[in-house]
Each structure stands twice: as C-alpha cells, then as structure tokens.
Amino acid sequence: MQVNPRLFSFVGGNSGVWKITSIIRNSGESLPPAEKLHIAGGAETEPSDSVWILRGATSNERYVERKEKDRLLREQPSLGRPEANCGAMIAIRKNAQWWSLTQDERRAIFEEKSHHIKIGLDYLPTIARRLHHCRDLSTSEPFDFITWFEFAERDTAAFEQLLKQLHATEEWKFVDREVDIRVAREKP
C-alpha cells in the first residue's frame, strides 16, 4: 500500500532539528515530555526512540472562500524561511457537538462569528502555517487537527497575540483538547 503523499508525521523523541522548549496543555490531556521534534513526510510508525507520534494530512480547504484564498495565496509565506527559527505545533480536538453541525453552521461559527480566517490573515506575512487533518486518517488519532507554525523569534509576541485572539472565539468553545508545543532551532 502506498502512503498518502499529503501525510506528515510529528514525532516527539530524541532526534529532530527542532528542540522542544515547552509542552503546554490548554485543555484536555497533555502529551508526555520529549526533547526533540522531528517532522517527516509519510507515516513514520515506530522510530525506536519516539515518545509520541501524531499524524495528519494536508487537504483541500473546508471553509475558505475564494476572496480569502486569493489573499492567502498572495500573502502567506512558505515554510522553511531561514529567519524563522521558532516553531509551534498546536494539536486540537473538537467535541462531538461540533462534528454534528452542518457545513453552514460550522462556517457561521468558524468565520462569521469567530473570524478564524480573518485573524490568520492579519498575521501575514509574519507567521507561516500548514494545517493537517487527522480525523479521517486510517488510524484513530488523538487530535482532529495539527497546525504547524513557523516564525522569527522577534515575532513571538505577535504569535502569542494570534493565539489569544483565537482562544477568545466562539469556535474555541468546541475545542475539548488542545496541546501547544513550542520548538526552536539554530538559524542555518
């Protein structure tokens, strides 16, 4: 069986270019401590030194509309910028009530009430991100989404402000588990 080419594995353990600086539980159960984060394409199943492995696949947008996507495509930075020596891996799970909502109800909470896309757009081109969906993988995953962010150390306060705004939204009332893992690397 071939692996989904859009699948990524986030491996907490003893190896990886990203040094884990904190693992903060915002709601629900935390994740065990680990020293390094390794992000790999494909399904890395059992690296011998791993403490945890979370998987997610990039996919088509679920809520973004054309005018929003055009702005995202124009302004969003790519991952791997040399100056972006800080990373954050935010894993969230949404509750059963969220998943029983219909598309129009979820979009209304996500954007019309919570301005999730608009908030993200306000932090471009400072903060790069890649969203991974975990809920429809073949394995039963502990989170629904993993978002990976990269930014320069000087933009850490902006990143904290972005999270603060998202945490205050109506949408976040449906989040029942959230773990925020911060990492740093040497500039190349």
Next chain:
Amino acid sequence: MQVNPRLFSFVGGNSGVWKITSIIRNSGESLPPAEKLHIAGGAETEPSDSVWILRGATSNERYVERKEKDRLLREQPSLGRPEANCGAMIAIRKNAQWWSLTQDERRAIFEEKSHHIKIGLDYLPTIARRLHHCRDLSTSEPFDFITWFEFAERDTAAFEQLLKQLHATEEWKFVDREVDIRVAREKP
C-alpha cells in the same frame, strides 16, 4: 495503532454475501473482475483471496446544510433492510481542478447548480446510501469517494434514474474516474 472506527473496506474477491453482477467503467480505468463483494469495518489489508480492496471512512458532511440534514435524518432509510437485496458500490475520483476550488465554489457547483443533495432527497426513502471519503486516508487511494447504495430489486429503475440525473450535472464534469459495481444477495 488503533484503526479509525469509521473506516470500511470494500473487498472484491471470492467471498462475501454480495454476488457481483456487473462492473461498469463510466470514466477512467476500470477495476478487475471479481465474483463477490465483502464489506468490512476496519482496514482489511490482505485477505488472501482478494482481487482488489478499496477503503473509505464515513465523516462529517462537507456540503449539507441544516434544512437539508433535517430532511435527510427524517427520511433516509437505514442499511440492511430485509427487502433491499440489490446493492451498488460507486467509486469516483474528482480531478485536480475540483480540489483546487474553494468551499463556496464547490458548494455552488455541488448544490446550487447540480442539485446533488436535492436529487438524492427525491429518492428517499427508497434508496439507502452511505458515503465514504477516501482522499484523506493514510494510504494513497485510487478513488476519492465510495458511495454504497442498497435498494429492493423493484426499485432498480428508480436507482438508474438517480444515476442518470447525477451524471448530467455540472458537478460530474469534474469526475475523471468512475466505476459502478452492482451486487445482489439472496433475501434473508
């Protein structure tokens, strides 16, 4: 690793309660002939007698809005009705252009132009269906969706009419592979 509890495997081979009566290719490549269809929960990877295995997971609705969902919940029959001795497994893949559209663009084609949900509602409670998503599984799957239908033999003409209506839609211009597998079983 635990298997996604919403994952199903469709196995073409020599065993299963459903006898395969035809495999029709509507677009793209067909599937090899097989005698029986076995539908199993979980990821059946390599039954020794299988000719092909397709996998998909049920998930939250991507386009259905509240007024549509309420009617679906009221009127849709469950799978496994004793009189429903005919089945159809329709596997489709949509092209890259479809997947690059935004949510509002896809909904407009799917429902406002193509009336996909409305067409399905017209055939309730005659035809039971379950939709499976294949595109975000951990494995690279040959189709994006598998829809499983069950109906009584006397409703075969209605089912053909449903497919004819869907094939004539704007949405179907984005389908680049479609295989229609018909099956039958003895009434219990």
